[in-house]
Amino acid sequence: MQEFQTNKANLTQARLQETPVHTLGDGEVRVKVDRFAFTANNITYAVMGDQLRYWQFFPPNGDEPEKWGIIPVWGFGDVVESNSDALPVGERLFGYFPPANELIIAPKRVTQTSLLDGSVHRAELPPGYNLYQRVNHERGYDRAHDDQRMLLFVLHLTSFCLHDLLKSNDWFGAEQVVIISASSKTSTGLAYGLADDKDAPHVIGLTSNRNIDFVKSIDAYNSVLSYDTLEQIDASKPTVIVDMSANTDVLSSCIST
Ligand SMILES: NC(=O)c1ccc[n+]([C@@H]2O[C@H](COP(=O)([O-])OP(=O)(O)OC[C@H]3O[C@@H](n4cnc5c(N)ncnc54)[C@H](OP(=O)(O)O)[C@@H]3O)[C@@H](O)[C@H]2O)c1
Structure with a gap:
């Protein structure tokens, strides 16, 4: 597994970091990141990463974690392993992801169409960014529109x-x-x-x-x-x-x- 990291002090520098396999805890879910968009808006997340806490959503793995950050992206992911009765394998989610192979979330407030990631490090961050849509349950959801949605939403x-x-x-x-x-x-x-x-x-x-x-x-x-x-x-x-x-x-x- 890998994640794309950016040097917080020099945004033109990046590295692909190997990530350790995380064994799921109670209630946790493994989401395989399928696809995501990247526009100038994501660069703003990096530029404002300290002031607006964007660096805090996805803490980096590897050495010098204070030097490297993960720029959040909007995209889709699929649940491939689940310890949560509320969110089974096969669910497809739209929301905020790291540019990485996978994201581990701890679903809470799961409704028919959405959920929040209740991971402790995201608890104090703006809830709008912690919200994931369960797209398979949306009326009229069509995978053919995924690219436009993640790019423009x-x-x-x-x-x-x-x-x-x-x-x-x-x-x-x-x-x-x-x-x-x-x-x-x-x-x-x-x-x-x-x-x-x-x-x-x-x-x-x-x-x-x-x-x-x-x-x-x-x-x-x-x-x-x-x-x-x-x-x-x-x-x-x-x-x-x-x-x-x-x-x-x-x-x-x-x-x-
Ligand atoms: N605060 C918010 O909630 C919020 C939300 C969305 C977007 N925004 C801001 O709106 C701005 C546009 O975001 P976007 O995602 O819509 O942008 P985008 O579609 O990726 O377009 C980026 C534009 O920036 C200009 N540009 C100048 N130098 C560039 C470079 N080196 N590489 C790429 N583009 C360059 C180009 O426009 P020209 O050639 O026309 O100058 C380019 O078309 C960003 O600053 C973003 O942070 C803010």
């Missing part, structure tokens, strides 16, 4: 909340919305939400030259500009900027435009 939540925040604040009085890193999946979700909203102001997508054709092709933004042409934005209009890039140079240029 959590990003769509954020796109939805951003749309809701802007709308419920009357667009903060803005006549245009500028979305930075317009090609990202979270921005795309927001742009589609705004495109469907007849009350939304004009939406401008800002992106890199390498992604500009793609962003134009999805037809979600009213207009699309590259970072080196952002002076074309009409700076006289009240504007809301949604910064999905965290690129301080781009953000400063937008603010000073």
Whole structure:
């Protein structure tokens, strides 16, 4: 068994660590990780790993455990061994996993469609990340949609909340919305939400030259500009900027435009 670990002080460094075989305790379940998504959002989990405790979900095996961390991912796994009457072998779960061959969980509050991992080291962490969906029990579950779900589920939540925040604040009085890193999946979700909203102001997508054709092709933004042409934005209009890039140079240029 192996797990993918990242150097917490230098995110460009990684290692594949062999993991010892864990004999299941009472109530524990072995989940074989089947597939997972990895996007810029997972990099944010690593960047914010200390402040927002993302490193604590899946403690690393091997030497120097204080140096290495496991970046959580969203994906699917199958129960291959179980000491829990509530969660038998063959269950398929959607939720938060380590990029590893397997995850041991201690199911609690098991309902027909979901459960929480009650492992002690996760007890104080935000419950939303400890929740697993028992997908075989969902009405209409279709494995053919697994890839889209693991890739978009959590990003769509954020796109939805951003749309809701802007709308419920009357667009903060803005006549245009500028979305930075317009090609990202979270921005795309927001742009589609705004495109469907007849009350939304004009939406401008800002992106890199390498992604500009793609962003134009999805037809979600009213207009699309590259970072080196952002002076074309009409700076006289009240504007809301949604910064999905965290690129301080781009953000400063937008603010000073
Ligand atoms: N706080 C939350 O709850 C939450 C939830 C979801 C997402 N987010 C944030 O939203 C942002 C977008 O996440 P995502 O998963 O939607 O992103 P994504 O689909 O993986 O897109 C990443 C985008 O980042 C830009 N980029 C710049 N340098 C890059 C590089 N070296 N490698 C790859 N991409 C690079 C590119 O956009 P351009 O070419 O258009 O600049 C690229 O399309 C992230 O910062 C994420 O943390 C936050």
